[in-house]
Amino acid sequence: MTTRPWPLRVGPLLLRDATEPDIEALLAFRNDPAVQRFLIATTVDPEKFRGNWLAKPSSTTDFSCVAEADGQVVAIGFLEIVDGMGQPGVPTGTDGMVGYIVDPQYAGRGYATHLAKGLLTAAFDHLGLRRATAGCYADNAASARVLEKAGMRREQHGVEDSWHAELGWVDGYTYALLDREWRATHE
Ligand SMILES: CC(C)(COP(=O)(O)OP(=O)(O)OC[C@H]1O[C@@H](n2cnc3c(N)ncnc32)[C@H](O)[C@@H]1OP(=O)(O)O)[C@@H](O)C(=O)NCCC(=O)NCCS
Numbered sequence: 711m712t713t714r715p716w717p718l719r720v721g722p723l724l725l726r727d728a729t730e731p732d733i734e735a736l737l738a739f740r741n742d743p744a745v746q747r748f749l750i751a752t753t754v755d756p757e758k759f760r761g762n763w764l765a766k767p768s769s770t771t772d773f774s775c776v777a778e779a780d781g782q783v784v785a786i787g788f789l790e791i792v793d794g795m796g797q798p799g800v801p802t803g804t805d806g807m808v809g810y811i812v813d814p815q816y817a818g819r820g821y822a823t824h825l826a827k828g829l830l831t832a833a834f835d836h837l838g839l840r841r842a843t844a845g846c847y848a849d850n851a852a853s854a855r856v857l858e859k860a861g862m863r864r865e866q867h868g869v870e871d872s873w874h875a876e877l878g879w880v881d882g883y884t885y886a887l888l889d890r891e892w893r894a895t896h897e
Pocket residue numbers: 744745746748749809810811812813816817818819820821822823824845846847850851852853855856
């Protein structure tokens with residue numbers, strides 16, 4: 711069984727599995743309307759959210775975590791192992807999808823960038839994945855900047871490929887990074 715990459719220190723952050731006492735704080739900012747503006751899944755059901763998060767430490771594909779700074783939970787990081795696409799024989803479980811949500815009271819301190827780097831460290835150095843991807847609405851300029859600061863490459867600008875509850879069909883970006891590109895800058 712794959713061991714979890716956590717705990718992992720990255721810059722000022724400690725990335726670790728969520729535990730029961732974290733859940734209320736996570737829910738408070740996860741369901742903040744300002745935070746949801748550019749999330750694909752908007753409001754989450756508190757009981758499903760609790761169950762999902764408490765199950766993650768025993769998952770073999772979901773390595774999502776929380777980020778702590780100075781003992782406070784400041785962000786959620788998402789890291790899921792997925793299959794790449796291809797013809798029969800394609801190896802499975804080779805790719806990672808990353809994402810993040812920062813508690814707005816801690817925004818603008820570089821935490822999302824450190825967290826994204828920590829998720830990539832886990833994906834490549836710990837889980838041995840081949841490729842990592844992340845997506846954002848094109849209008850989410852702060853998130854696109856975070857992915858670029860983390861070293862990811864914008865490889866798709868999807869024209870009106872993403873549904874937004876208020877804006878309708880809008881543009882989305884996909885960012886990616888290969889293991890060999892990561893190694894070229896981290897060894
Ligand atoms: C987007 C988000 C992750 C940013 O978190 P953060 O911790 O503030 O990010 P960082 O401080 O690491 O970096 C933010 C960068 O975006 C820039 N930025 C912030 N707002 C911006 C804007 N409106 N336009 C352009 N750039 C912007 C900052 O200046 C900074 O770049 P810099 O270091 O070059 O100056 C956070 O606001 C968030 O969680 N939002 C809600 C959930 C969300 O959208 N998640 C991502 C879904 S894809």
